Amino acid sequence: MRLTVKQVKEASGQSVRTLHHYDAIGLLRPDEISAAGYRLYSADDLERLQQIMFFKELGFSLADIKDILDSPGFDRRGAFLEHLELLRQKQHRLNGLIKLVEHNLEALDKGEKMTEDKMFDAFDEATMEEYKQEAKERWGNTDAYKESMRKTATYSKEDWTRIAAAETDRRERIAALMDKDPGDPAVQAIMEEFFKSICEHYYSCTPEIFKNLGEMYVADPRFAKNYETIKPGMADFMRQAMAIYADKK
Amino acid sequence: MRLTVKQVKEASGQSVRTLHHYDAIGLLRPDEISAAGYRLYSADDLERLQQIMFFKELGFSLADIKDILDSPGFDRRGAFLEHLELLRQKQHRLNGLIKLVEHNLEALDKGEKMTEDKMFDAFDEATMEEYKQEAKERWGNTDAYKESMRKTATYSKEDWTRIAAAETDRRERIAALMDKDPGDPAVQAIMEEFFKSICEHYYSCTPEIFKNLGEMYVADPRFAKNYETIKPGMADFMRQAMAIYADKK
DNA sequence: GCTTGACTCTAACGTTACGTAAGGGTTTAG
DNA sequence: CTAAACCCTTACGTAACGTTAGAGTCAAGC
Known part of the structure; x- marks a missing residue:
């Protein structure tokens, strides 16, 4: 069941103008827009609104709230x-x-x-x-994350499939090399590829950031599972390989 | 001992700009201005600042805070x-x-x-x-009170003594008529005078406001004492006379 | 007595998070 | 099928400061 602006206002106590404003700045986009242009909010939207109201109550600016709620690490x-x-x-x-x-x-x-x-x-x-x-x-979104958002905002659907395909391909090639040493030239060649791909497609990557990214692959389960599901132990293998590459640079 | 803006900032946590702002809108005027134009705050100013911060904390607007703090009934x-x-x-x-x-x-x-x-x-x-x-x-100051403040802001000392004298005179004449009925023509004639005096000197008075003013004379001790000290029961006599006058209009 | 650095001033434009019309379509109950 | 109740966008207004910019002031040290 979708709610109109007035119904959301009635439920939440926020003014219609506020809802318009949140829509305008991209903080709370209604799940659906009717043919006539009416904003229609879903239950998830209401949950997000509640989150927004909590953060606002606590003194966060709307920009900060947006950063937090849209951050990939948000839970x-x-x-x-x-x-x-x-x-x-x-x-x-x-x-x-x-x-x-x-x-x-x-x-x-x-x-x-x-x-x-x-x-x-x-x-x-x-x-x-x-x-x-x-x-x-x-x-919060680091500056690197924000740069990434800017860069990727213009990507088309084709761009994304192309990049994702290259990524999948790389991962499989690495998985096939896991019996070797993380410092093995074949592995490191793929690391080089990976590093350049990040710079090109996402954000200007330094060796240091690259190394930290590797650390995150094992530290953060949300990232780790992308690799662990391919082959157990792969997240840590990636971390080692990335650290070796970064140190050589 | 007077404090400069920086010292007040250090003590209160409010920014210098905020102090400037409060000065500009007349919310917190420094007790003294040095020859060079520096703002110098007294201990009383600090107390007022604390009051301001409390009201602000509680969500009052600066305009409301000013109204409250400058209200004659404030304690x-x-x-x-x-x-x-x-x-x-x-x-x-x-x-x-x-x-x-x-x-x-x-x-x-x-x-x-x-x-x-x-x-x-x-x-x-x-x-x-x-x-x-x-x-x-x-x-808080009612709108009528604010109009009154605007009108009376330009009055000179002589204006005030003249108005006050007329007022005292009227009160004494009414006190002398308290054995008669509040609706008695002699009493009502003074009411007419009183009503016009308010319009002229303070604010545009309607019969309804006039009636409410009468109610206030008995309801609010701060007003009542102005009449009760002349003659006991006079506040209520005024109320009745004013109500009769207003109803006839 | 002069410099220097920390401090002060005013003036004026910028910002955040909306409020408040204005002008014009849309939906729904009777 | 019409009127009331909703909805939209556009755009200017507001509150409470933040943020330079440009210039004067004061106290300390050489």
Whole structure:
């Protein structure tokens, strides 16, 4: 069942204009557009909207929210846990503010004056900002990722199939060489190919980034499974091969 | 001891630009301006800044904050109590949001879907808004009050003494007529005078506003005491006389 | 007494996240 | 089939500052 803007407004409390705005900046695109151009939102869209509202509540800018939600590393469970932590942090700050007001009242009744720093300490948002920064870094898009997005935005469907085919081909060739050493010239030749392919198609890759990418293949299960499903142990083989290539450069 | 912008920034956490801004809109005028034009803030200014930050934290607009702080009925104790209540309200909302996230996590783990309204209920700001509205009304300046401020801003000291004298005179004449009926022609003649005086000197007064003004004389102790100190029961006598005059119009 | 660096000022344009019309199609209940 | 209730895009407005830019000021040290 799809919802119109008004229905979403009724459910979420966000104004129609806000929905338009989120659509315009690509933060929340309705799942479907009717023949007449009406925005029609799905249940998934509502979930995304909820996420948006949480992040907004926590003080993130819409641009940051977009980066986080669209990041390939985003997962809902992690986000919820993050929300929980940040909300608790916020509550802690509020408690401080309440104590400050109570303190104010007391001082007023006793006719005392407060010291300057105590007067404003509880307003401090530094800790909050730190948490937020952490959150952004945890999922946020690195500059390399953004460059990748820019480059790939113009790719056609044919481009993608071509690139994907080359990728699949490379992987199979590597899988066939896994009985050899990761430093074997044949393996390294494919690494060279791989490295250049990234530079060309995605983002300007340095050896260092390349090495980190290899680390990610074993550290991050979302990447690892792309290789482990081809042949067990392949993710780590890739990591070694990529590290050797990067070090030689 | 006076503080420069940087020192206030250091103490309060507000940016220098923010202080400039508050100065520009008349929200926080430094107590003193040095010969070179430097802003110099007093301890009282810091207290006002704290008030501003509390109200801002609670979601009031700068214009509203200005109205409240500059309202004649403003008192610091009442404001602190207000802050306390609103902060608690905010904490309540935060608790709701935390529960919502916990609920989200649970639903995610069980693979359940949530109902639409439950998804957004906790974000609701209506209660918060109500409290805020109340606060604004408690102290806030009505439009009529603002018009009055505009009109009276240009009055000279002589204007004020003249108007005040006329006012005192009228009050005494009314006090002398309190043995008669509020609807008595003699009383009503003074009401006519009073009504016109308000229109001329303060704000464009309608009969309805005039009637409400009368209600305020008994409802609001700050106004009532102006009349009760002349003669007991006079506030209510004024109310009746004003109501009769307004109804005849 | 003069320089230098940290600090201050005003003026003015930029930004974020929408609000608020204006002008014009679309859907649906009666 | 029409009127009310929705929906759309376009575009300018607003709040609360951020961010230069250009220029004056102050206190410390040589």
